[in-house]
Amino acid sequence: MWGWTLKEVTRALQEGQISPTELCQRCLSLIKKTAFLNAYVTVPEELAMQQAIAAEQRLQRGESTGPLDGVPVAVKDNFSTAGIETTCASNMLKGYIPPFNATVVQRLLDQxxxxxxxxxxxxxxMGSGSIDSIFGPVQNPWGYSEQYRERLIHDQKLEDSNWVIAGGSSGGSAVAVASQTCFASLGSDTGGSTRNPAAHCGIVGFKSSYGLLSRHGLIPLVNSMDVPGIMTRCVDDVSTVLGTLAGHDPKDSTTIQDPFEPFELPDEIDVRNLCVGIPKEYHAPGLSSEALKTWTKAADLFENAGARVVEVSLPHTQYSIVCYHVLCTTEVASNMARFDGLEYGHRSEIKSSTEALYAATRHEGFNDAVRGRILAGNYFLLKQNYDRFFVKAQKVRRLIANDFLKVFGSGIDVLLTPTTLSDAFTYHEFVKEDNRTRSAEEDIFTQSVNLAGLPAVTVPTALSERRLPLSVQFIGQAFCDKQLLTVAKWFEQQMNFPRIDIEGLLNHCTEHDKLHNSVGTV
Incomplete structure (x- = not known):
């Protein structure tokens, strides 16, 4: 089953090549063997087997619920799951067991x-590395490929701090798919938190148009930008999962009102009438020569296939990071205010006064990165700063959205951009700067999409000299998700991106488990 896509495993299940219970057992075994990657924080083995048994019985009766029946999936730990601990990787919510499922989780289970x-x-x-978790950092399976290790040995850099980060903040979900312990996963995407780790882990990461997927049950970071993200091994699988999840939800007033019609992507795709835009502002400082080369080759590929490739301008891109920082932190400050030790979350033992309880609870419950964003957000929301920062940022957000509208209104079908500045960092490289600085750097190509509410997808393209994944990003018009995925599928068909060597990964389990234990104390 190593390397199977969601479509392939569905076919195998329906044809009886493998049973849901056997598939579940294999995935549970692989989760244990790759535990050093730290992708999972909770694995409900008994519940998973019960669900697999129920799927097997449905298949035997010929009552399959659809393409996800019996298929192993994973969910980021900021989606509410009934009866299963949901922590957001924070002491503030440790031990919290929701009484309900997030809408997108329920729709997966219903299928x-x-x-x-x-x-x-x-x-x-809050982050771009998946290293700021109370459960420890997530490690990228590509950092354990034979080719990557050989290069480290050649450069004499095979040391504890040279394991590779997964990207963030949905690093666990990306690694779960990349290490083949599941066939699809859910992340959340506020400024690129699905696309960034998907790019670093060599899988497909999709952010839908805002309003296409319900946010009910997703513990909010930035309500006006949060979108559930989908991670799979190929573009076709994204459309399969999207068809299950998308549509109106009466529990989320921001979802679309019109019925959503699931779609299948065609196998034969003609791009000769396509117009691909290349934003000149995305030639950003810090863009590595390898990422630039990959981006250029992708553009040449479309041009050689008959598509029209033109340079376009998104003039307010330079302000997007600052705009995002102001709006993100202000909404974070608002959303995190509920965790005060009195109503929700962790409660400190210090009870000398309400103020002392409040302060101690938040100090014990939140890490430095979260407290920093709360502090910044409250500063921007002060009466004397409100117009200067928050109102001005909202105006800039409209200008950024209008930039995209003008470009797409000029006849551009999709935009082609890098996803990240480079391939994945090692842990040692990543922690040279603080969380906020890294997030600003790593989100430069992704977060303006969230400001504008547009769909975007990242597709793995090639391996870098260090034998780590490089990807490109496609950005589409609002609610033209099908067109976007169709273009992404055509591009994917032209690539020969290698599948990760799971056997090689498993051959080093014992050695790497020891390495992980030593890194965990860093």
């Missing part, structure tokens, strides 16, 4: 998906 577990993340989804 017969088997929940393998909850995945690791940066605390409350």
């Amino acid at each position: 017969g998906a088997v929940l393998m577990g909850k995945t690791n993340l940066d605390e409350f989804a």
